[in-house]
Structures are given as structure tokens and as C-alpha cells.
């Protein structure tokens with residue numbers, strides 16, 4: 001496999017403070033690359049002129065586009081305008097700015113939610129645009145699909161070595177634990193921890209617990225992205241996942257056990273379930289020799305310990 005990245009590359013990680021961006025920055029630094037970062041307060045990536053100027057001035061060897069408006073099922077359901085417009089603006093600004101600055105390599109983070117709601121499982125990359133989307137995150141998914149098509153258009157029209165990947169649901173250090181906007185795994189950790197501390201007899205979770213989700217630790221994602229940056233150069237997006245899923249109910253039991261909460265669980269079915277299942281087919285990535293390393297229960301325990309210790313330092 002040819003190496004599409006210099007041994008010691010200068011790589012702009014857009015979204016470096018986030019769950020994915022911080023893990024990618026850690027991994028690329030460990031691999032000997034120079035990671036360029038720009039705080040959002042200094043550079044709002046929706047501002048195409050400022051973004052183009054930054055990329056022109058720095059001209060990195062590669063860009064990892066991990067900046068986005070991201071949130072769980074309720075955030076996506078209640079703010080579709082922002083999820084559509086912010087993500088379109090960031091993608092238009094960064095991808096066009098990178099090409100105008102002559103940046104040779106760019107990797108766009110997509111998401112498994114771009115696939116049809118009832119796609120055949122496990123979901124292959126070629127099922128994209130073959131059926132209706134999941135309504136709870138349709139706006140976000142359309143923005144992500146636009147990003148994929150933008151990448152494919154730069155490849156076709158200019159021969160740009162730009163690529164896109166589709167990760168499954170992610171978790172890890174630096175995740176979002178705000179209950180209104182977070183994804184399910186950090187929300188469960190926080191709900192069970194706070195219930196254990198307060199002695200609450202019951203924890204109420206959203207939906208029925210029946211949907212199934214696949215979870216990949218963000219350090220495993222970062223190892224996959226480091227590989228793809230070096231060797232992947234095809235039009236089609238590439239899935240990144242661990243190849244196994246579980247029900248939200250089983251996930252809740254696992255998190256309850258890790259946290260040590262002894263109360264009961266109730267389900268608020270007035271809240272949406274979202275797509276019934278979205279297990280990714282990761283055979284193309286596996287054929288490149290990549291495998292995840294972090295087992296789910298151990299990953300959850302490690303994230304819980306780190307979040308608990310950090311949050312108790314702030315407010316014991």
C-alpha cells in the first residue's frame with residue numbers, strides 16, 4: 001500500500017478539542033506528525049474567508065475534518081436547522097479552502113447515520129442513498145451526505161486525494177456528558193452515577209431500549225484514521241466500526257453494572273428510539289488489516305473512571 005502522507009506531515013486537525021479531534025491529535029502526534037490546531041474562538045470554520053486565509057497561510061500536508069455540530073438523538077431532533085446549516089457551512093468552507101490552498105490530502109468524518117433507516121444489516125457502503133433516512137437525524141445526515149458528494153466531486157473534477165469515512169457510534173475520553181445534547185453512552189454513565197450518588201430508586205432512560213447500536217472507542221477510531229490517511233484513496237466512503245452491536249437495554253445493564261448502581265431502570269417511550277439498528281459492514285477496512293483493540297466493557301469502565309474523577313475534582 002503506497003504512503004499518501006509524508007513521514008512527518010503537518011496536519012491540521014479541525015475540531016481538535018472534540019471527542020474525535022482530540023483522539024486524532026493524540027494519535028498523529030504519537031506517530032511523529034506535527035498537528036496544527038486552531039481554537040474555535042480564533043477561527044470559526046463556518047467563515048469561509050477566514051478559513052481559506054488560515055489554510056493558505058499554513059498550507060498543511062493534510063486536513064482531518066473532525067469539526068462539526070454534533071449531538072445525540074434529541075439534539076438532532078430539536079435543532080435540524082443548525083445541524084444542517086452549520087455542518088454544510090463547515091464542510092463547504094474547509095474542503096474548498098483546503099483545495100484552494102493546494103492542500104494535497106483531506107479526510108472528512110461522516111457518520112453511520114447517513115445510511116437509510118432500514119438498510120440491510122450489516123450496512124455496506126454501497127447502500128448509501130438507496131432508501132429513506134432516519135427522521136430524527138435527517139438534516140444532519142443530509143449535510144453529511146453533501147460532504148461525501150463534495151469530496152467525490154473534488155476527486156472527479158480535480159483529481160484531489162480527498163477521502164471520507166463513516167464511523168459508527170463513538171465513545172471515549174472527552175465525550176459530551178450534557179444530558180440534553182449527548183449521545184446515549186455518556187448519558188447512561190452520568191445518569192447511573194448521579195442516581196447512585198443521590199440514592200435515587202429508579203433511572204429513567206429514553207425510548208424502549210430495543211434499538212441496537214454499535215460502539216467504537218475513539219482511540220480505535222484514531223488508529224483507523226491514521227491508517228486511512230496514509231493508504232486510502234478511493235471515491236467511496238469507508239465504514240469504521242467494531243463489527244458487533246447490542247441493544248440499548250443491554251448497554252444500560254452494562255453501564256449500571258460498571259457504575260455499581262443498584263436501583264431499577266424505567267423507559268420513557270415518549271422519547272424517540274431512532275433507527276432500529278445501524279451495524280456497519282467493516283470488511284473493507286478489515287481487509288486492510290485494521291482491527292479495534294478496546295473491548296466495550298473495559299472502554300466504558302475507563303471512560304467512567306476518568307469522567308467521575310474529573311467531575312468530582314470540580315465539585316466534590
Ligand SMILES: NC(=O)C1=CN([C@@H]2O[C@H](COP(=O)(O)OP(=O)(O)OC[C@H]3O[C@@H](n4cnc5c(N)ncnc54)[C@H](OP(=O)(O)O)[C@@H]3O)[C@@H](O)[C@H]2O)C=CC1
Nearest residue numbers: 015017018019020040044045067068070109111167169170
Ligand atoms: N460522536 C459520535 O458518536 C460520532 C461522531 N462522528 C463525527 O465525528 C466528527 C466529530 O464528532 P465529535 O468529536 O463527536 O464531536 P464534538 O462535538 O466532540 O467535537 C466537535 C468539534 O468541532 C468543533 N466545532 C464545531 N463547530 C465549529 C465551528 N463552527 N468552528 C470551529 N470548530 C467547530 C468543536 O469546537 P468547540 O469544542 O470549541 O465547540 C469541537 O471541537 C463529526 O463530524 C461527527 O459527525 C461520526 C460518528 C459518530
Ligand SMILES: C[C@H]1O[C@H](OP(=O)(O)OP(=O)(O)OC[C@H]2O[C@@H](n3cnc4c(=O)[nH]c(N)nc43)[C@H](O)[C@@H]2O)[C@@H](O)[C@@H](O)C1=O
Nearest residue numbers: 071072073076111113182183184187205206207272273274
Ligand atoms: C452517532 C450517530 O447516531 C446518533 O443517533 P443515535 O445513535 O440514535 O443517538 P443516541 O446515541 O442519542 O441514541 C441512541 C439510542 O439510545 C436511546 N437512549 C436512551 N436513553 C438515552 C439518553 O439518556 N440519551 C440519549 N442520547 N439517548 C438515549 C435513544 O432513545 C436511542 O434509541 C445521531 O444523532 C448522530 O449523532 C450520529 O451521527
